[in-house]
Amino acid sequence: MNDAAAALAEQGGDPGLVPRPFEVVGTRRELDDVVTLELAPLDGQALTFLPGQFTMLYLPGIGEIPISISGDPARPERLVQTIRSVGAVSEACCALQPGARIGVRGPYGRGWPLEAALGRHLIVLAGGLGLAPTRPIVTWALENRSKLAGLHLLYGARTPDAVLYPTQLLGWAGAEAANVMVTVDRHSDQWSGRVGVVSDLVPELPFDPALGTAMVCGPEVMMRFSLQALEGWGMAPAQMYVSMERNMKCGIGWCGHCQLGPHLLCRDGPVLAAPQVSDLIGVWEL
Amino acid sequence: MEIKGLAEVLAAQPLFAGLSTETMSFLESCAKNEVFEAGVFLFKAGGQADRFFLLREGDVALELQIPGRARLTVQSVHPGHVVGASWMLPPYSWRFDARALTAVRATSIDATCLRRKCDDNPALGYEVFKRFLPILADRLQAARVQLVDLYAPPGEIGRAG
Ligand SMILES: Cc1cc2nc3c(=O)[nH]c(=O)nc-3n(C[C@H](O)[C@H](O)[C@H](O)COP(=O)(O)OP(=O)(O)OC[C@H]3O[C@@H](n4cnc5c(N)ncnc54)[C@H](O)[C@@H]3O)c2cc1C
Ligand code: FES
Numbered sequence: 001m002n003d004a005a006a007a008l009a010e011q012g013g014d015p016g017l018v019p020r021p022f023e024v025v026g027t028r029r030e031l032d033d034v035v036t037l038e039l040a041p042l043d044g045q046a047l048t049f050l051p052g053q054f055t056m057l058y059l060p061g062i063g064e065i066p067i068s069i070s071g072d073p074a075r076p077e078r079l080v081q082t083i084r085s086v087g088a089v090s091e092a093c094c095a096l097q098p099g100a101r102i103g104v105r106g107p108y109g110r111g112w113p114l115e116a117a118l119g120r121h122l123i124v125l126a127g128g129l130g131l132a133p134t135r136p137i138v139t140w141a142l143e144n145r146s147k148l149a150g151l152h153l154l155y156g157a158r159t160p161d162a163v164l165y166p167t168q169l170l171g172w173a174g175a176e177a178a179n180v181m182v183t184v185d186r187h188s189d190q191w192s193g194r195v196g197v198v199s200d201l202v203p204e205l206p207f208d209p210a211l212g213t214a215m216v217c218g219p220e221v222m223m224r225f226s227l228q229a230l231e232g233w234g235m236a237p238a239q240m241y242v243s244m245e246r247n248m249k250c251g252i253g254w255c256g257h258c259q260l261g262p263h264l265l266c267r268d269g270p271v272l273a274a275p276q277v278s279d280l281i282g283v284w285e286l
Numbered sequence: 287m288e289i290k291g292l293a294e295v296l297a298a299q300p301l302f303a304g305l306s307t308e309t310m311s312f313l314e315s316c317a318k319n320e321v322f323e324a325g326v327f328l329f330k331a332g333g334q335a336d337r338f339f340l341l342r343e344g345d346v347a348l349e350l351q352i353p354g355r356a357r358l359t360v361q362s363v364h365p366g367h368v369v370g371a372s373w374m375l376p377p378y379s380w381r382f383d384a385r386a387l388t389a390v391r392a393t394s395i396d397a398t399c400l401r402r403k404c405d406d407n408p409a410l411g412y413e414v415f416k417r418f419l420p421i422l423a424d425r426l427q428a429a430r431v432q433l434v435d436l437y438a439p440p441g442e443i444g445r446a447g
Pocket of ligand 2: 253257
């Protein structure tokens with residue numbers, strides 16, 4: 001038995017590999033290929049989680065995939081997960097209808113270090129579907145706004161049609177509590193907002209970089225450019241965090257599938273401090 | 287709205303930080319404040335690139351007019367940033383249209399005047415080009431990143447989130 005299994009066994013003998021049954025109680029098509037599932041535990045036990053944690057979603061006979069939790073951490077009785085259909089399992093998850101059953105393991109992984117942002121300006125920098133794993137940070141931050149010096153959401157999407165959670169973004173932008181900047185890489189006629197890459201928004205942040213803590217999530221190349229932009233702006237790498245979402249199998253530090261250099265991302269991550277990944281980000285095979 | 291003198295506006299520009307008092311007063315002599323209503327063009331592709339703008343208020347779209355298609359915004363520019371870099375290199379003509387998306391207040395610098403001064407004073411020219419080079423490099427990098435199509439689904443390129 002390895003360290004992780006031993007630790008889990010100590011906590012109650014269950015290595016956490018048995019999925020719990022959940023029922024789909026709501027679905028919402030976010031984008032052409034993206035669906036949000038709302039799941040309720042059949043055993044009635046709420047799945048409490050920390051922003052940044054993920055679950056393993058299991059469909060018998062099809063497979064199991066890691067998906068970040070994108071709901072409100074203060075309302076754990078409903079498990080909310082936003083999924084892009086990219087292959088067999090995610091496609092089957094996106095096709096689920098209310099009443100369907102699904103297996104859930106977790107929550108797993110280390111979440112975003114929210115305590116690091118207390119008293120500081122919290123910058124959430126997300127690209128594409130990276131808004132799903134970071135949405136719980138924003139919800140938490142809005143509920144704890146008085147504990148932060150500022151809340152800044154910088155979000156980039158491919159096109160205006162690919163902007164995730166547009167209604168919620170508008171709501172956040174309308175609230176005085178958050179500074180929301182949204183940009184798209186490619187313009188379309190209906191879009192009157194910003195055009196350009198998300199990392200270009202960083203120098204426009206209206207405070208001293210020394211007072212900020214950044215949480216970054218998106219495709220790895222986008223995260224690399226964003227970290228460079230933050231550093232160029234004057235922020236110390238120790239104040240930057242990223243979510244590294246490489247392929248996973250067991251989700252609990254057993255199989256080694258998610259190893260990235262010295263880190264098992266399912267156990268030590270997916271959220272890591274920038275200095276932990278500076279040499280690893282963007283390197284696919286190690 | 288706060289009315290600021292040209293000298294104050296230029297002194298507040300990070301682009302000009304650390305330049306000598308003599309250079310700053312020269313820049314002031316080449317500068318003027320300009321106002322554009324929403325929808326008005328600051329310049330159009332093909333026109334003479336005889337100035338550049340320091341955007342103080344409002345948003346500007348850099349656009350391409352493609353025959354038979356709607357106007358395409360390649361980048362939007364926001365307060366604190368520079369609009370226009372074609373003034374630096376021959377043939378000194380604009381490559382894109384720049385259109386005010388909202389009411390715009392900008393300080394423009396007469397590029398012909400600045401280029402002449404840079405030619406006469408290579409040390410100043412080097413200093414000015416050193417300050418503009420990061421702007422050009424950032425734009426080039428941003429254009430490349432836009433080309434890479436970062437957020438395309440994994441089948442097409444990489445995954446987002
Ligand atoms: C911690 C973590 C959190 C995640 N959160 C989300 C989420 O909130 N929403 C969401 O839609 N997806 C998320 N993913 C990615 C998701 O797990 C994969 O898209 C899924 O496993 C694909 O499985 P599949 O059987 O549908 O497709 P497969 O046939 O396994 O894969 C289809 C394509 O996707 C690529 N791919 C698979 N996994 C990844 C990955 N992790 N990164 C980049 N490319 C990948 C494959 O190389 C292949 O090209 C997360 C991944 C991790 C590790
Ligand atoms: S997924 Fe098995 S060790 Fe991380």
